[in-house]
Amino acid sequence: MTTPPRRLHIKSLPEAHLFLLLALVIGIFAGLSVVCFRILIEWLRIWLLGSALLPAFPRVVVVPAAAGLAVGIIALALFPRVSGSGVNQTKAAVYIYDGYIPFRTVVGKFITSAIAIGSGQSLGPEDPSLQIGAGLASLFGRKLNLSREKMRLVAPIGAAAGLAAAFNSPITAVLFVIEEVIGTWSAGVLGAILLAAVSATVVSQWFLGGEPLFRVPAYHLAHSSELIAYAILGAIGGFISLAMVKLVMYLRTRLRAMPRWSWYLQPAMAGLAIGIIGLKVPQVMGAGYDYIDHAMREQYTWQMLIGLALLKIVATAMSFSSGTPGGLFAPTLFIGAMLGAAVCAVERMVLPGITGPMGAYALIGMGTLFAGFLRAPMTSVFMIVEISGDYSIVLPVMISNTIAYLIARRFQHTAIFEVLSHQDGIILPSMEEQREAAVQRVELAMKGVDVVCTGADTVNQALARVNAAPAEHFLVALQGDHWTTISKQLLISLQAEGSSDVPLQAVVGFDPPLPTLHPDQPLDAALRVIHDRPLLPVVHRAHASRLVGTVTLEDVLEAYRMGASAA
Amino acid sequence: MDPVAVKRGGVLAVLLVALVPAFAFTSLVTRLYHQRERVLAEDWLRRGEAALGSGRPDEAVDDLRTALVFSHEAPSFRLRLVDALVQANHPVEAHAQLTTLLDQQPGSGTINLQLARLAARAGDLQEAARYYDSAINGIWDANAEERRRAVRLEFASWLLQRGEPARAQAQLIALSADLPPGSPLETQVGQMLVDAGSPRRASELFADVLRRNPRDPAALEGAGVAAFQLGDYAAARRHLAAAAQTHELSPGRRDMLETATSVLTLNPFARRLSSAERSRRSRSAFGIARARLSECAQTAGVNLDDPESTDEMRALSATADQLEPQLRPPAFARDSDLLDSVMTLVFRVETATAARCGQPRGADLALLLLGREGRNSDQ
Numbered sequence: 001m002t003t004p005p006r007r008l009h010i011k012s013l014p015e016a017h018l019f020l021l022l023a024l025v026i027g028i029f030a031g032l033s034v035v036c037f038r039i040l041i042e043w044l045r046i047w048l049l050g051s052a053l054l055p056a057f058p059r060v061v062v063v064p065a066a067a068g069l070a071v072g073i074i075a076l077a078l079f080p081r082v083s084g085s086g087v088n089q090t091k092a093a094v095y096i097y098d099g100y101i102p103f104r105t106v107v108g109k110f111i112t113s114a115i116a117i118g119s120g121q122s123l124g125p126e127d128p129s130l131q132i133g134a135g136l137a138s139l140f141g142r143k144l145n146l147s148r149e150k151m152r153l154v155a156p157i158g159a160a161a162g163l164a165a166a167f168n169s170p171i172t173a174v175l176f177v178i179e180e181v182i183g184t185w186s187a188g189v190l191g192a193i194l195l196a197a198v199s200a201t202v203v204s205q206w207f208l209g210g211e212p213l214f215r216v217p218a219y220h221l222a223h224s225s226e227l228i229a230y231a232i233l234g235a236i237g238g239f240i241s242l243a244m245v246k247l248v249m250y251l252r253t254r255l256r257a258m259p260r261w262s263w264y265l266q267p268a269m270a271g272l273a274i275g276i277i278g279l280k281v282p283q284v285m286g287a288g289y290d291y292i293d294h295a296m297r298e299q300y301t302w303q304m305l306i307g308l309a310l311l312k313i314v315a316t317a318m319s320f321s322s323g324t325p326g327g328l329f330a331p332t333l334f335i336g337a338m339l340g341a342a343v344c345a346v347e348r349m350v351l352p353g354i355t356g357p358m359g360a361y362a363l364i365g366m367g368t369l370f371a372g373f374l375r376a377p378m379t380s381v382f383m384i385v386e387i388s389g390d391y392s393i394v395l396p397v398m399i400s401n402t403i404a405y406l407i408a409r410r411f412q413h414t415a416i417f418e419v420l421s422h423q424d425g426i427i428l429p430s431m432e433e434q435r436e437a438a439v440q441r442v443e444l445a446m447k448g449v450d451v452v453c454t455g456a457d458t459v460n461q462a463l464a465r466v467n468a469a470p471a472e473h474f475l476v477a478l479q480g481d482h483w484t485t486i487s488k489q490l491l492i493s494l495q496a497e498g499s500s501d502v503p504l505q506a507v508v509g510f511d512p513p514l515p516t517l518h519p520d521q522p523l524d525a526a527l528r529v530i531h532d533r534p535l536l537p538v539v540h541r542a543h544a545s546r547l548v549g550t551v552t553l554e555d556v557l558e559a560y561r562m563g564a565s566a567a
Numbered sequence: 568m569d570p571v572a573v574k575r576g577g578v579l580a581v582l583l584v585a586l587v588p589a590f591a592f593t594s595l596v597t598r599l600y601h602q603r604e605r606v607l608a609e610d611w612l613r614r615g616e617a618a619l620g621s622g623r624p625d626e627a628v629d630d631l632r633t634a635l636v637f638s639h640e641a642p643s644f645r646l647r648l649v650d651a652l653v654q655a656n657h658p659v660e661a662h663a664q665l666t667t668l669l670d671q672q673p674g675s676g677t678i679n680l681q682l683a684r685l686a687a688r689a690g691d692l693q694e695a696a697r698y699y700d701s702a703i704n705g706i707w708d709a710n711a712e713e714r715r716r717a718v719r720l721e722f723a724s725w726l727l728q729r730g731e732p733a734r735a736q737a738q739l740i741a742l743s744a745d746l747p748p749g750s751p752l753e754t755q756v757g758q759m760l761v762d763a764g765s766p767r768r769a770s771e772l773f774a775d776v777l778r779r780n781p782r783d784p785a786a787l788e789g790a791g792v793a794a795f796q797l798g799d800y801a802a803a804r805r806h807l808a809a810a811a812q813t814h815e816l817s818p819g820r821r822d823m824l825e826t827a828t829s830v831l832t833l834n835p836f837a838r839r840l841s842s843a844e845r846s847r848r849s850r851s852a853f854g855i856a857r858a859r860l861s862e863c864a865q866t867a868g869v870n871l872d873d874p875e876s877t878d879e880m881r882a883l884s885a886t887a888d889q890l891e892p893q894l895r896p897p898a899f900a901r902d903s904d905l906l907d908s909v910m911t912l913v914f915r916v917e918t919a920t921a922a923r924c925g926q927p928r929g930a931d932l933a934l935l936l937l938g939r940e941g942r943n944s945d946q
Contacts, residue, residue: 032593143578207597297663
């Protein structure tokens with residue numbers, strides 16, 4: 001008698017494990033997509049503008065304009081969601097659309113951004129890569145029928161993967177997504193994001209090599225007073241960032257206010273203007289990474305460096321505001337590099353003995369603009385350290401970036417991504433505001449302790465203590481640092497029953513212990529655990545048996561009310 | 568069976584399978600692009616080198632920058648760009664490019680040499696010395712020993728141009744010790760040792776060359792010059808005369824030969840001379856010095872007949888007047904100190920007139936040299 005074949009039981013893969021596996025797959029596909037995206041940009045650049053670093057006339061003028069026209073028509077007619085950098089679109093997917101990014105958007109972004117950047121529009125490939133990665137992740141998540149909660153997380157995972165592959169810097173990508181897109185460091189999503197970013201980077205390096213975006217000269221601080229120069233760079237960078245934001249805001253508002261038919265032509269007009277600039281200054285076209293390298297090699301005079309920075313600001317504002325799909329990362333780095341190099345060049349004229357290599361200033365300049373314009377201070381610091389591979393640069397980076405960030409924030413409260421989303425009529429949570437929002441803590445709500453009973457107290461002893469107190473419920477300290485409550489009413493009832501000498505341990509010892517709070521915890525931690533309990537103990541972190549206060553639901557609500565009034 | 572699980576399994580399986588064509592496609596695209604990049608890099612390199620060869624360095628710089636981008640910053644491309652930058656007079660950028668290369672290959676002899684040349688061009692002695700040393704001790708791809716010698720020679724040559732003979736000497740001594748026998752650099756190094764103020768070592772080097780090839784023109788000439796500087800006028804005349812038979816000497820060398828000959832013929836202290844010959848030579852020297860004194864006094868406006876004059880030349884002239892009546896052969900035979908007295912006066916006259924009226928020529932120069940070298944210039 002033969003044994004019947006065993007049935008194949010397909011067990012449900014736990015969603016957490018599925019998520020990690022998915023993160024790996026997302027990372028690989030995002031890496032492959034970004035590799036193809038970058039190559040397509042380069043192919044198009046060579047095909048449209050020629051292989052020379054300095055494109056010849058009339059290509060330099062005609063190509064950006066013609067390509068801009070094509071992009072404008074394609075984007076508006078076929079792929080209406082591809083405009084913009086991609087960062088806000090990914091955030092919108094997370095916070096509004098439950099992680100949904102149409103695949104059509106991914107295809108459209110891929111094609112239109114490649115044409116735009118390859119034809120010389122002053123935009124970068126990183127932000128579109130972020131959106132492409134997010135879109136792929138969204139597609140995979142939908143096909144796998146992930147829960148809504150997981151769908152909201154899958155887009156940032158793809159975003160980190162896409163950005164990591166584009167930038168060849170996984171740490172920067174992870175930090176940026178956490179800092180700007182999801183604003184949380186929860187362990188569950190962090191692991192998946194890291195996995196996706198690393199796998200995407202590995203794929204990208206497999207095909208395109210592990211060379212860094214720029215060859216940065218070895219950094220050394222020529223003199224400690226050089227830090228003053230970096231501080232000055234930070235101040236200048238802060239004001240330049242401010243100017244950039246204002247310009248983009250102004251231009252985008254004006255262009256979007258124009259009739260809709262003009263939107264088809266705006267990328268072409270931007271392309272034409274950039275092409276005209278490119279006749280004399282072709283460095284402002286495209287992403288501009290090659291020219292960042294030139295600046296680091298001291299190829300330009302300080303006048304040229306300042307000119308490049310200013311023209312790039314204008315070109316980028318035109319490209320971006322016209323609705324041309326493409327990113328802001330690369331132009332930001334370009335402007336920062338030129339600015340940093342210019343500061344170095346000027347400083348050398350004044351203080352030649354204490355000025356370090358221009359490459360270092362250009363590098364720090366990049367971080368400065370990143371912090372001031374994109375308002376991602378933590379990402380900007382780690383980005384520079386990751387790009388340079390030199391930890392010793394962290395001090396000037398932090399000085400410069402912090403100053404730029406503070407200046408930019410002081411005079412322009414709303415960050416650029418938030419500005420753009422407001423202009424689009426979307427209210428997305430501001431990660432910056434979340435970071436800087438004052439956290440209300442338990443210590444604000446807790447009250448002092450009047451009476452505490454112990455498990456060893458008898459009913460009579462306890463009643464003697466609580467009789468004078470106005471409260472109705474009281475804490476009882478049990479063995480093993482456990483806490484529970486007892487009401488005055490219950491004590492009176494027990495006394496009436498003749499249980500006056502019964503220790504409280506016997507009365508309430510079998511109740512489940514109360515969850516404890518700590519003074520530094522956010523107030524919402526109290527809300528999550530208080531349920532219908534009359535009060536909760538607030539204990540010292542180092543000594544769990546040491547009571548520092550109590551908190552009731554009313555106390556918590558009162559604290560929130562007071563916090564709202566203060567705001 | 569859980570349909571969701573089945574679907575998820577299916578989707579995952581599809582995704583995993585789809586990785587294969589995705590990788591294949593990306594690989595194909597990447598390979599095609601890299602091939603295109605290589606072609607473009609080579610093409611722009613050729614253009615750049617053509618422009619460089621045609622004397623258009625600025626155009627070459629643009630072309631080679633483009634080549635560098637497509638080559639993914641291959642070191643060989645960067646080095647060509649550096650050549651173009653140097654020729655186009657962009658030393659700052661050239662330095663930056665070389666620094667980048669040096670970060671990648673700190674021991675490279677080629678890169679250190681380029682940096683040394685940049686520093687030398689900028690006149691930075693410390694930097695140039697540092698990089699030249701690094702180049703000499705650096706790693707070379709082929710013919711390392713020859714390259715090192717060439718670099719050391721270049722360094723020494725530059726030091727001589729910079730007026731650093733002592734440092735040049737150190738390099739040349741090290742180089743001469745390192746030269747294999749029969750090296751074509753021997754005579755060049757010898758010449759440079761003479762220029763660096765080390766005629767003795769130069770002489771030894773030339774002697775080695777002449778031992779192998781007694782008729783080597785450059786070695787003969789060099790040996791003659793070295794001997795002249797050492798005060799060995801007999802050897803100097805011998806070598807220079809031999810050199811003159813192999814090739815035409817330069818005017819300076821001809822003068823040197825004549826001077827050496829004059830020293831030998833005018834020297835009354837030479838060995839194996841008869842007293843008559845000594846007398847004749849000393850009287851001849853006296854006459855030459857007297858004429859020089861008169862000529863120089865006339866040029867300097869000194870009246871040699873003025874008894875009140877305190878000028879040194881007047882004093883010398885007075886001494887000569889006193890000595891002249893004694894200049895007869897019998898007097899030399901009788902008075903062994905007369906020769907010394909005459910020649911001492913001659914040397915004083917030549918020294919004083921050299922200081923007043925400039926470096927002498929011909930016989931006067933010979934007498935001056937004779938006075939400096941003492942009595943050891945022998946025939």
